[in-house]
Amino acid sequence: MPFEHFPNRAVPLRPSTTFLLLAGLFAVSIQFALGSEPPAVIERPAADSGPTQVSVGIWAVDISNIDSAQQIFTAELAVVFAVERFSFGSHRSGGCAVSARTDLAPARWHCE
């Protein structure tokens, strides 16, 4: 019998060890699930103070082709969007400012 030379090496686990392993696995899976959630939508700052004004600058660096048959045009555009501090509440005397990286979320805009 060829299998006689391979003894059974299965080691029985204690119930407490099994429980700990399962709990650890559960915790890790929850962590992964939380990590895969899409980031929360950041609400518009000072939404009660009227519309947020976004300044736009557009510069067509190049327009290289107009294809009448395909009805498309090929372009290279440089676009700059700017949201000024005044947009976040002009009634506030000092406007709003960002003080630190963690304070960037709209609820944490630092207003004087």
Add this chain to the structure above:
Amino acid sequence: MRYPLEQIWHPRVGIVNETSSVSRKFPDSAEVDPDGTVTYRQRYVGAFTQPLRLQSFPFDRQTFRVQLVAVRYRPNEVTFVPDEDWIRNGIMDGAGIAPSITLPDWTIEKWDTRPLVYALAPGLQYSSYTFEFTAARNVQNYILKVILPLVLIVFMSWAGFWIDPVNASAQISVAVTSMLTLIAYRFAVDTQLPRLPYMTRLDVFFLISTLLVFFSLIEVLITTILDNNGQTERAKKVDRYCRVIFPIIFGIASIAIFVHPRG
């Protein structure tokens, strides 16, 4: 300081008419000044869709548009305005086109920016901002490469009117060759335009030219039949009339097709 876009509020701007080929060259991050001004710079490179009205092709003038839309925000939540810094620096309306663009067969005439309301569906209206430029097609290229050869083919078909009706085979070969040349030429030019449900000016010109070449073939057949029936003088008379009538019809048609303002 620079921050990823997902960490700060931004108007979630998308381009309505971008194709899948449009790429963004800069990272999706914004600069935040100490005074709180948030600036996002992006460079979009690729193709943008634009429905064209080609009734006047190739004598057409088109308006091209890049429409930015604040996805999720209505006009009472986000408003777009031209950048004041750019205007102060001499860039009218906060937009412009570089003078060194490489567009070979069009001339940019003007450009404009304006805020718009983008209606995705009834009741779904979003704040939008559009950059438009108007360009006129350089028609010299089409005159020299398309229209002039076509005119020469039509002229060629009239050569039969100057050939004696006694030489019927020569007359017929000229007319048939003109017809076949015109058909082959039509196929070569067709690739430059989409399949349109209407006729362009060039299509109308092609149609008139084809009809004239076809009628010159018919005329050659008539004079040949007259000659075969012993009415050679009458056949020559028909030829003489056609030498005048065909060019007059062609001239009037050409003026009617091409001499009116660009569309």
